Structure formats: structure tokens, C-alpha cells
Amino acid sequence: MMNPFSFLLDALYPRRCRCCGGPVDRRRKVDIGSKFFCDKCASDMHPIESPLCTVCGVPFPDGSGDDHPCFECLSQPPGYTAARAAVEYKGTVREAIHIYKYRRLRAMQEFLGPLAAGGARDFFPDADVAAAVPLHRRRLARRGFNQSLFLAKYAARTLDIPLNLDGLSRIRYTRPQVELSSAEREENVKGAFAVEGGDFAGRRVLLVDDVYTTGATVRECAKVLKKAGAEKVYVLTVARAT
Ligand SMILES: [Zn+2]
Ligand SMILES: [Zn+2]
Numbered sequence: 648m649m650n651p652f653s654f655l656l657d658a659l660y661p662r663r664c665r666c667c668g669g670p671v672d673r674r675r676k677v678d679i680g681s682k683f684f685c686d687k688c689a690s691d692m693h694p695i696e697s698p699l700c701t702v703c704g705v706p707f708p709d710g711s712g713d714d715h716p717c718f719e720c721l722s723q724p725p726g727y728t729a730a731r732a733a734v735e736y737k738g739t740v741r742e743a744i745h746i747y748k749y750r751r752l753r754a755m756q757e758f759l760g761p762l763a764a765g766g767a768r769d770f771f772p773d774a775d776v777a778a779a780v781p782l783h784r785r786r787l788a789r790r791g792f793n794q795s796l797f798l799a800k801y802a803a804r805t806l807d808i809p810l811n812l813d814g815l816s817r818i819r820y821t822r823p824q825v826e827l828s829s830a831e832r833e834e835n836v837k838g839a840f841a842v843e844g845g846d847f848a849g850r851r852v853l854l855v856d857d858v859y860t861t862g863a864t865v866r867e868c869a870k871v872l873k874k875a876g877a878e879k880v881y882v883l884t885v886a887r888a889t
Contacts, residue, residue: 664688665752666742683758684739693735695887703862704731706889725862727854727869728879731770732887733762736858740886744857748794756794760801762885763855767802771881774853777803777810780868781840783817799855802883806853814845814875815854815868824864832863840871848876859887 662671664685671685698713699706702720734740740762747755767774779799787793796812803810819839824832852872856865859882869880 665746665755666691666739683743683755688739688742691738692740693737695732695735695889702729704729704859704887706735725866725869726873726880727865727882729770730859730862730865730882730884730887731766732859732884733766734886736860736886736888744794744886748790748857751791753792753797756797756801759857759885760798763798763883764801764805766883766885767806767853771851771853771883772806774806774851774879774881775808776847776850777806777808777853777855778815778845778847778872779810780854780856780864781813781815781817783820785820795856798857798885799853802853802855808853811845811847813843814847815840815842815872824860829861829863832861836864836867838867840868842871842875845875847872849878850876851879851881852877853881853883856882856884857886859884861888 663669664671665683666688667685669685669687671683695704695706697706698711698715700717700720701714702716703725705717707717736744740759743755743758746752747759767777777799779793779795782790782793782795799810817839818841821835821839824835827835854865854868854872859865862882865882865884869882872880
């Protein structure tokens with residue numbers, strides 16, 4: 648039912664779209680995204696569709712033919728079993744991730760979390776333990792929360808599997824990947840992760856992160872998870888650079 652005070656609320660505190668700043672009608676039906684974004688921005692989403700690489704999940708630009716491994720994955724297998732993302736890293740999701748991470752608006756997980764949950768259900772229903780790409784404790788102290796851990800919680804809850812909180816850890820402080828070139832990213836995260844405790848042996852691990860850019864971080868995490876005996880490492884991100 649319509650909140651009788653919503654007219655008044657709108658008049659006193661107009662709700663603004665977090666993406667374009669335009670007005671958001673408080674009285675319309677609330678669905679995913681509509682709490683934060685206007686209708687136009689809430690629909691500015693770009694699902695990743697076939698044909699795509701069966702390993703790293705990159706969509707093929709010509710848009711025809713079947714899914715198959717891409718050239719990069721064939722010539723240098725990435726170490727994880729498969730990587731998938733719900734949507735492309737652009738438009739409103741890109742904005743939402745920035746707000747979530749850098750402006751530290753934790754409530755944005757209500758928009759991003761269900762995307763992670765849907766991805767888990769669609770792509771990796773047989774995963775049996777979830778883990779998040781960890782932050783170094785220095786960055787965690789600065790940001791206050793690990794954005795990927797919240798997303799992993801949504802995914803784990805949806806699949807009804809345990810979320811391993813601290814088995815995978817970041818043992819070396821690294822520069823933010825976002826400042827670096829592709830080759831530098833690879834170098835930057837080398838040896839940055841370790842599995843300390845956490846029972847991953849024989850498990851199908853769902854490794855969750857917010858964005859897949861070059862994949863350097865998740866490849867490095869997959870390496871240590873495999874070394875710890877993981878049978879499979881599935882990489883799930885909300886968004887993927889294309
Ligand atoms: Zn908008
Ligand atoms: Zn690939």
C-alpha cells in the first residue's frame with residue numbers, strides 16, 4: 648500500500664537517483680535498484696550473453712557461434728575452473744560499485760548482492776563453499792568493510808553453502824590494481840595471498856569478487872586455493888570489464 652506520508656516526504660526530501668541525480672518517485676513499486684536509481688538508470692544494465700569464453704567468461708564481440716575457450720585461455724589456462732559475471736562493468740552497475748567501494752555506501756549491497764546471488768545460482772549451482780577475495784588488513788581498516796565479503800554472503804545464502812571467512816587471506820599489502828597496467832597487475836598480486844587454515848581440500852570453491860578486470864587477482868587466489876587442494880575454483884563477480 649502507498650505510504651500516505653510519501654507525498655510529504657517527497658516534497659521535503661526529494662529522493663535523488665544515485666547515478667544521474669534525477670528525481671526518484673518514492674511511491675512507485677520498489678524492485679531491485681529502484682531504491683537508489685531512477686527508472687532510466689535502473690534499466691541501464693548490460694547482461695553478459697553468449698557466445699562467450701567457457702573459461703574466463705569474456706563475451707565474443709561478433710555475437711555469433713557457440714561458447715568456446717578464447718585464445719588467451721587456450722594459450723595460458725588461468726588456473727581457475729571458470730569465471731562468470733552477471734553484467735558488464737559499465738552503466739549503472741559501474742556507478743553502483745564505485746559508490747559502494749569508494750564512497751563506502753554499504754546499503755548499495757542491496758542492489759549488488761542480488762546480482763551476485765543470481766550469478767551463483769545460474770552459473771555455479773554445484774559450488775560447496777564460498778569465499779571472498781580478501782583485503783589486506785590495512786585496506787580493510789581504511790575502508791571499514793570488505794565489499795566482496797558482503798557479495799559472497801548473498802551468494803552463499805542463495806546456494807545454501809557455508810561461507811569461509813578467513814581461510815584465504817592477503818599476506819602482502821599491494822597497490823590498488825586500478826592504478827596499474829595489465830602487466831603490473833600480474834606482478835603486483837604475485838605471492839599476495841595464502842590459505843591459512845580453512846578447509847578447501849576436495850571442495851568446489853566459489854570465489855567472489857566485485858569486478859573482473861584483467862583477472863590477475865582471482866588467478867592468484869585460485870593458485871593458492873588449488874594448492875590447498877580445492878577441486879574446482881569458480882570465480883563469480885558482479886561485473887566484468889569487456
Ligand atoms: Zn538516474
Ligand atoms: Zn577466456
